[in-house]
Amino acid sequence: MLNSQWFWKCVYGIAVAIVATAALAAPPDKEAVLQAELPGGKFETVLPPAPAVKTTRVAPFRLDRSLVTNAQFARFVKAHPEWRRERVARLFADDKYLSHWNAAGEPAGALARQPVTHVSWFAANAYCEARGARLPGWYEWEFAAAASDRAPDARNDPAWRQQILDWYSRSARGSLPPAGASPANYYGVRDLHGVAWEWVEDAGSMLVSDDGREQGDGSNRFCGVGAATFEQKENYAMLMRIAMLSSMKAAYTSSSMSFRCASGERP
Amino acid sequence: MNKWLVIVMAALLASCGQAPESNVATPDTGGSRKGDFGPPQGEPIHAVLTSPPQVPAATNRKTPAKVIVELEVIEVDREIAEGVTYTFWTFGGTVPGSFIRVRQGDTVEFHLKNHPNSKMPHNIDLHGVTGPGGGAASSFTAPGHRTQFTFKALNQGIYVYHCATAPVGMHVANGMYGLILVEPPEGLPPVDAEYYVMQGDFYTVGKYREKGHQAFDMQKAIDEHATYVLFNGSESALTGPNALKAKTNQNVRLFVGNGGPNLVSSFHVIGEIFDRVQYEGGTKVQENVQTTLIPPGGAAIVEFHTEVPGNYVLVDHAIFRAFNKGALALLEVQGEPRPDIYSGKQVDEMYVGDKLVSTAPVGAAFKSRQAGTLTQAQQIQAGEVLFKGTCSACHQESGQGIPGVFPPLAKSDYLMADHKRAIGIVLNGLTGKVKVNGVDYDSVMPPMSQLNDDEIANILTFALNSWGNENGVVTAAQVKEVRATTKRAEGAAH
Numbered sequence: 001m002l003n004s005q006w007f008w009k010c011v012y013g014i015a016v017a018i019v020a021t022a023a024l025a026a027p028p029d030k031e032a033v034l035q036a037e038l039p040g041g042k043f044e045t046v047l048p049p050a051p052a053v054k055t056t057r058v059a060p061f062r063l064d065r066s067l068v069t070n071a072q073f074a075r076f077v078k079a080h081p082e083w084r085r086e087r088v089a090r091l092f093a094d095d096k097y098l099s100h101w102n103a104a105g106e107p108a109g110a111l112a113r114q115p116v117t118h119v120s121w122f123a124a125n126a127y128c129e130a131r132g133a134r135l136p137g138w139y140e141w142e143f144a145a146a147a148s149d150r151a152p153d154a155r156n157d158p159a160w161r162q163q164i165l166d167w168y169s170r171s172a173r174g175s176l177p178p179a180g181a182s183p184a185n186y187y188g189v190r191d192l193h194g195v196a197w198e199w200v201e202d203a204g205s206m207l208v209s210d211d212g213r214e215q216g217d218g219s220n221r222f223c224g225v226g227a228a229t230f231e232q233k234e235n236y237a238m239l240m241r242i243a244m245l246s247s248m249k250a251a252y253t254s255s256s257m258s259f260r261c262a263s264g265e266r267p
Numbered sequence: 268m269n270k271w272l273v274i275v276m277a278a279l280l281a282s283c284g285q286a287p288e289s290n291v292a293t294p295d296t297g298g299s300r301k302g303d304f305g306p307p308q309g310e311p312i313h314a315v316l317t318s319p320p321q322v323p324a325a326t327n328r329k330t331p332a333k334v335i336v337e338l339e340v341i342e343v344d345r346e347i348a349e350g351v352t353y354t355f356w357t358f359g360g361t362v363p364g365s366f367i368r369v370r371q372g373d374t375v376e377f378h379l380k381n382h383p384n385s386k387m388p389h390n391i392d393l394h395g396v397t398g399p400g401g402g403a404a405s406s407f408t409a410p411g412h413r414t415q416f417t418f419k420a421l422n423q424g425i426y427v428y429h430c431a432t433a434p435v436g437m438h439v440a441n442g443m444y445g446l447i448l449v450e451p452p453e454g455l456p457p458v459d460a461e462y463y464v465m466q467g468d469f470y471t472v473g474k475y476r477e478k479g480h481q482a483f484d485m486q487k488a489i490d491e492h493a494t495y496v497l498f499n500g501s502e503s504a505l506t507g508p509n510a511l512k513a514k515t516n517q518n519v520r521l522f523v524g525n526g527g528p529n530l531v532s533s534f535h536v537i538g539e540i541f542d543r544v545q546y547e548g549g550t551k552v553q554e555n556v557q558t559t560l561i562p563p564g565g566a567a568i569v570e571f572h573t574e575v576p577g578n579y580v581l582v583d584h585a586i587f588r589a590f591n592k593g594a595l596a597l598l599e600v601q602g603e604p605r606p607d608i609y610s611g612k613q614v615d616e617m618y619v620g621d622k623l624v625s626t627a628p629v630g631a632a633f634k635s636r637q638a639g640t641l642t643q644a645q646q647i648q649a650g651e652v653l654f655k656g657t658c659s660a661c662h663q664e665s666g667q668g669i670p671g672v673f674p675p676l677a678k679s680d681y682l683m684a685d686h687k688r689a690i691g692i693v694l695n696g697l698t699g700k701v702k703v704n705g706v707d708y709d710s711v712m713p714p715m716s717q718l719n720d721d722e723i724a725n726i727l728t729f730a731l732n733s734w735g736n737e738n739g740v741v742t743a744a745q746v747k748e749v750r751a752t753t754k755r756a757e758g759a760a761h
Contacts, residue, residue, distance in 0.1 A: 096383065096411055158486065162472070168437075169482035171342045171354045172386035172410075197386075236434045236485055240387065243433045247388030247409040254410045256386050 035062040035263060036144075036188040043143050046238045058143045061264035063136060066180035066190045067115035067198070068127065068260055070107030076127050077105075083123055092122035096253045113178040115196050115258040121250035124199045128261035135201035136262035138245075142238065145193065147186035155235060164237045167194040172256045193237070196258035201266075203245045296451070296550050299397055302421035304372035304452070307333035311376070316365035319499050320511060322461040322522060323368040325454050331372035338365060339380040340389045340408070340430075340443075347469060347495060348502040348593065350478040355500060356387065356430070356441040362500025363465035363526060364428070364445030371423040371449050376415065377402065383411035388432055393418075394564065395426035395447045403431035423451040425548040425566045427524050436528050440470055440488050442500055444526030446566055451550075458570065459517035464596060465524040466532045466561070466583060467500060468493035475592060491529040496588035498581060498596040505581070505596035513573055515602025520570045527563025533584040534561050534569070536598065538577070543570040558584050575609045576602040628652050633721050636743060643728065643740055650729025653722050657715065658730075666734035672710060674703040677734030686727065686741055690749040693723050720746040 040058040049056050077083050077098075085098040085105050100118050102108045107116075119127075121135075128134050136144070148154030155161070182190050192198075248257065311333040315323045341360045347353040358364025369375055381389050388409050392401035396418045405416035430443035446463060470488040471481035475495065487494065498505050505511060513519050525532045535558040544556045545568040553559075561567050581596035582589035589595050604611075615626075632649035635641040655664065662668050666677035676682055681703040682689055696714035700707060718726070720743040731739030 094411075162482075162485065165485055166472075166482040168386070169354050170480075171344050171384070173344075173384050236437060239434045240437075244388055244409075247407055247432075249409070252409050252412065255383060256410070 034065050036065050037062055038140075038144055038187050038189075040140075040143065043139065043146075045139055045142055046235055047138065047142075047242065056139050058139050059265055059267065061136070061140050061262055061267075063140065063144050063187075063189055063262045064260035065184070065188060066260065067196060067258045068124075069113055069179045070101070070116045071112040073116040073119065073127060074101075074107055074112075076130055080126070080130060083126060088123070090251070092251055093120040094251050094253055097123065099253075100255070110175065110178075114176045115179045115191065117176070117196060117255050117258050118253040119199075119257070119259065120253050121199050121203055121248070124259040125201070127259075131261060133261035133263045134266065135199055135259060137267035138200045138202050139267055140262055141192075141198065141200050144185070144187060144189050145238075147189075149183055149185055152186050161235070161237065164193045168237065168240055176256075176258075191260075196256050197241065197244050197254070199257065199259040200245065203248065204250055296423065299421035302371050302423070303419060304331040307331050307374045311335050313337075314367060314369065314375075316359060316367055317463070318359065318361045318365060319363055320462045320464060320505060322366055322448075322463050325457075326368060326370045326373075326450055327454065328370050329452075331370070331374065333374045333376060334369050335376045335378070336367055336369075337378045337380065338367075338391070339382060340385060341382045342385050342387065344480070346501055346503070347471070347481070347497070348476050351471075351473075351476060352480045353469070353471065354441070354480075354483075356385075356389070356438060356443050358391070358428070358430075358443060358445050362442035362444075362467065363463070363524060364443070366445065366463045366522070367428075367447040369420050369447070369449055370454075371420055371452050373420050373449075374417060375420055376417045377406070378413060378415050379406045379408050380413040381408040381410050385410040387438075389430050389438065389443065390414075390432050391428055392431040393426060393428040393447055395420055395422065395424070395428070395449050397421050400431065401428075407432065420449045423449045424550065425449075425522055425524070425545070425568055427526065427564050427566055429526060429564070436488060437483060437485070439526060439528040440468070441483060442467060442469075442526070444524070446522055446524045448522065455520075458520045460513050461520045461522070462511050463522050464498050464505065464511075464581065465526055465566075466496065466498055466530075466534070466594065467526040468528065468530045469495040469497060471495070488528070493530060493588070493592060496530060496583055496592040496594040498594060502593040502595075507597075510578075510597035510599045511581075513598060513600050515573050515576050515600055515605070517573050518570060519573060519598075520568060522566065522568055523561060524566035525561040525563050529563060530583075530585075530588070531563065532561040532594075533558050534567070535559075535582050535584040536569075536571070537580040537582060538575075539571050539573075539579050541569045541571050544568070573600045573602070575605050576600050626652055629722070629725070632725055636721055643732070646725045646728040646740070647732050649722075650725035650727070651733075653718070653726050654729055657718065658726065661712070666730065666736075671706070671708070674701065674706075674708045676730050676736070678704070678736060680704055682730065683736065683739070686731070686739060687745070687749060689727055689730075690723065690741060690746050691753060693718070693727065694746075694750055695753055716750070720744075720750065 038061055040060040042055050043058050044054055045056050048054050081087060088097060096118055097120060098118050125135055146153045146155050148157065148160050176195060180190050182194060184190050185192060308330045309332055314334050314336045317323045338358050340358060342354060342356050343360060344352050344354050355362050379391055388407060390403045390406040390408060392403040394401060396402045398418060402416055402418065406414045408414045426447050426449065428445050428447055430438040432438050446465065470484045471494045472484045473481045503509060523534055541556040541559065542554060544553045544559050546553050546559055548566040548568065559567050559569065577600060579598040579600060581598060583594040628648040629652055632641060632645045635645055661673040662676050666675060668675040674681065681701060692712065693715050697712045700709045723746045724741045724743045727741040730736065
């Protein structure tokens, strides 16, 4: 485990350097992306920052109202050809990267308006950096996703929880809905549930145990999903998000993994 | 152990004479200490995996080998009951997952592939693995990826495997379990048929058999309130054309697992007795067993010899699960009847209280009616028999009924007034207020349309000529006519 952590940090460092270089080389895209303002605040998280600490403080931040679409990502790839399917380094995206686009390397038809999938963490991160934004942190994402359409924190509402869980009870076959098609939540953010998984900036540090039953030994923050350190055990939707994120290395892509960007001071 | 207890037990054993051979002759297998037969020999073998209820052929090997197992995780929408679909997460596309068969001492190179269309990451914990997590930590696999790990199968037996990715309960509840058989070095004794059956409990938002696509219900799973309890993941997995098949005079071996996640199985085959059970999947054998317990995450090997042809029903004998939640499977045994062992029905006659009543007059009346020689006396005789079996519980043998509750038939103005109405009441039942001999009644008589035209005619003829009622005949033709003109009543017995 120690070795893989070192490797991870190394890869991450290289990536940040490359992305920073790319961002300097090309000015941020002038895309009009509507972001919602989120107030932040003290927040009870499923992943406590330290033993016996159940809350964390989330600073005010802005979050994309919906997921990044294939069309938006295609414009980014056009402006940054190093992220084209055939040119990207395998270190930064596996061989399924953008594999759902057509032979010309473009999203065709209805795909254009759907959330982009088959993107690696590196690619998603580069996209947000190019826009002058960043990926949301896990706590930011969790903060935004706790809201229902009426309440800023609906996590204790069993009906709302079951409604979220229903997405996980359907297979991933079939196409995604257009981005932004789901109802806006309390903060005006859409698609946080029931559409796709989402990358978060600190996905790489979510070293959840590969065995969902181990007890945390304190050696890393998030060891032991479903065990001692995971709060709100009945919050299965979050548990699955974290399991999914922890199974994905930063170069991995998946047919149901998308992303959105955030702005504001880094958490 | 208490020293005195040992001495007492030794004395008891000595006083019993020689212990039965089966209790002393079973050698200690030595468990994992004696399960390593050295490095794998020969070329690697690709394991043949089978979908349930099939079982791969015996390995028939005398030496340890390297066995390559490739198992693919696929998330599929499939019928859990007629008209009801559910998203199953599967090992190999089926619930339970593919059956894996290796030999004790084999080195198993395990490849877990997670289909690119999967929504979830998955892993596998094989109970036949010696090592932390049973392989779980080494096999955590994102969608569209594959992992590999290797283990040596040190212990013989039948073992459950399952997914251990958080939330573990949900992955298991969605069907992520199966069996791996680690054969003893000498192999299992040959039998005529081997089958693979695995029980699991399922939790859906909708009720049992509520149509449409049903989502997983987390709260029901936590509360352990199963909507379905199933063999092989579907109500129809092992029934109808999918029934297990065998012939008479065969030895049948069932590998029976329980994936859970919650419920212990009281596994029973109606009409069979297990000659041998390797309970808990272990090495010791129990004989002559009616029902064996199989815990979630456990398995058993049961064997029986077939003698009598017919249908044998596999159930969880926590019996509401069988008849109200789907825990039913069928074994069809074909062959020559064996009346010396099981006769089939030899007598079927009415038993009323302490009296046996022969149904012979009923048959005699029917034959006479067909021959056109039916007499009123025959009708009354047949009707009396039928009345005692069907009507007397309420109207009483005396025809007096129960005052205020069940109206009388004896000297009943209501009965005598309209024979055709009486036929209709027997066929369709009667609910609501009636006045009989000046007394109001307001109760419910269920429809008796399960009786045929002859039977109703005879019952009414009997009633019209008994307890002081005089003269009256109802014919089968009249009943037929009334039956044809009335709609079959809701909830009528048939």
